[in-house]
Amino acid sequence: MSWPPFDSPCLTPPTEDAGPIGPCLHCQVRHLAVCSALSREEIQALEATASAQVLAPGTVLARQGEARRHVYTVTRGALRLARVSADGRRQVAGFALPGDFVGLSGAPTHQHDIEALAETELCRFGTDAMQRLGTRFPHLQGKLLERACVELDSAREQMMSLARMTPTERVADFLLKLAGRQARTGDPGPSIALPMPRADIADHLGLTVETVSRCLTALRTRGLIALPGTYRVEILDPTGLKSLEAA
Amino acid sequence: MSWPPFDSPCLTPPTEDAGPIGPCLHCQVRHLAVCSALSREEIQALEATASAQVLAPGTVLARQGEARRHVYTVTRGALRLARVSADGRRQVAGFALPGDFVGLSGAPTHQHDIEALAETELCRFGTDAMQRLGTRFPHLQGKLLERACVELDSAREQMMSLARMTPTERVADFLLKLAGRQARTGDPGPSIALPMPRADIADHLGLTVETVSRCLTALRTRGLIALPGTYRVEILDPTGLKSLEAA
């Protein structure tokens, strides 16, 4: 896929004109995305309404409360979905990594702030166009439903984690999930990237920055992980970690 | 499939034979369910694959890990979706009340135990039949997607509650949500029913039974609610309660 270099939230037209072999067919994350297992015709119709977008780190893609006009597939980088209550308490609902689909919601407005953690490449679709396509291609809508259901499962697992796990268990669980997702994108490297600062991990796991830091230190002390850098974790003892997360 | 008359999970046949005016058209909860706003043709096709089921209190509809062969719409009563970890920690993912759709999941097996809290009436559909119908009627699949998205939103809100709210806030929030749902089913009565024991509320909110009890007492002491019975709550000061839940 060859999108323009970037600078500001940049937007390219649908690429050529949805010719027989568009960029989607070469997409790195296609096997992960909603686009997987779509027919040639469906892919072409999707491509016709899609546009690519590159976000610089820190770019705000959407704010909670704004009208929801697009949905996205992340092809590179990482997004954060966060919510802030009136009195300042913050909850990070999740992180969107390559292959993830962002923007599914029952509400007409965004329920979360969506922000780029690193330079991030997106594939953008209009919600209305997506809806039309869904009606025309039941298969595509089926994919969307499947994706929503998977998200739902994962949200409910996260509930279990928040409600019933100790801080250390939550951190271990989080690291293992991240490792799994990174492996699925093709990088089974021994060391996993943490594209987000500690505060985001804390707000994701319902903890404080200090507790996250302490838990990471504890896991390192126990020899379960190594921390080669602030934004990098190496899982030394996956079995030991898994025995902690105690699902 | 023909089940025994009753006493165990009992099941009535699809009613007549899906004639032009089936029971779905008279369904009490249709305005809430996935069946709302379906065409006559769609309703008829749905009816043809649906069967009614009545569960006695305490009946287990599904266990986590079992193959997921049906989805359900609750028409009366209440279900509990719960998950128990290997070491016994329990998390109640949610309660299904009349109008709710149960069984959406990305996994081929149930992720939760599903149990009837009271005598409960269900409308049952085979997952495969539902999938076929979804392909044939994009509108229906759209409804399912919408439902899944709404569930997703609500799961994410629950995450916020679990991660960042104090016990009292969680209980207040829970009561208000229950009241809202009960109002939507047509009963705006001053007193709301708690079909579940304290332990279920606790496991839903990530608390202990004792803490739930203390929080309820605290809310009562502050004059925000009354507790006419163990399984009944009256909201005396909705505004005061809302100011607690602090979204």
Place this chain on the structure above:
DNA sequence: CGCTATCTTGACGCGAGTCAATAGTGGTGG
């Protein structure tokens, strides 16, 4: 090379969990 933001580490207090006892409730059988 110094500044600033982030991360780590330490000390302390409070609030929710735990354990234990009492009160209430519903159901059963005498």
Place this chain on the structure above:
DNA sequence: CCACCACTATTGACTCGCGTCAAGATAGCG
């Protein structure tokens, strides 16, 4: 119809873990 029993809910006392506040270390950046 009432008395008893089992189960659930409530209340109380205590402990401990995580949040809070504060200080120091590290790293990224100009």
